[in-house]
Amino acid sequence: MNWSHWIRQSHRWLALAFTAGFIVNAFVAMRGAEAAFWVYLLVLVPLFLLLPTGLYLFVLPLAVRWRRRGEV
Numbered sequence: 791m792n793w794s795h796w797i798r799q800s801h802r803w804l805a806l807a808f809t810a811g812f813i814v815n816a817f818v819a820m821r822g823a824e825a826a827f828w829v830y831l832l833v834l835v836p837l838f839l840l841l842p843t844g845l846y847l848f849v850l851p852l853a854v855r856w857r858r859r860g861e862v
């Protein structure tokens with residue numbers, strides 16, 4: 791299994807989920823009503839998962855470079 795591929799795909803779909811949750815939150819905020827707790831979770835849960843997958847994607851090219859340098 792190619793982990794990098796699946797982590798990139800997850801990051802991509804989580805970004806969509808986060809954006810959709812953000813839009814829901816923006817509309818609730820514009821109505822001036824206090825949001826139910828689960829409405830906040832619509833953004834917090836994807837964001838919480840975007841962080842480790844994003845950090846993995848960030849380190850990936852660096853790790854490849856470090857490994858190549860070790861080969862020489």
Ligand code: HEM
Nearest residue numbers: 798801802805806808809837840841843844845847848849
């Ligand atoms: C929370 C911290 C986040 C970190 C550390 C992070 C980091 C990264 C990194 C390093 C990449 C790879 C860039 C590349 O290969 O050139 C990436 C790709 C991407 N990020 Fe994030 N990101 C974060 C949050 C977000 C958020 C909030 C969104 C959008 C709502 C987002 C959307 C995307 C998308 C759409 C891609 C391209 C994925 C693909 O199709 O290859 N990221 N991110």
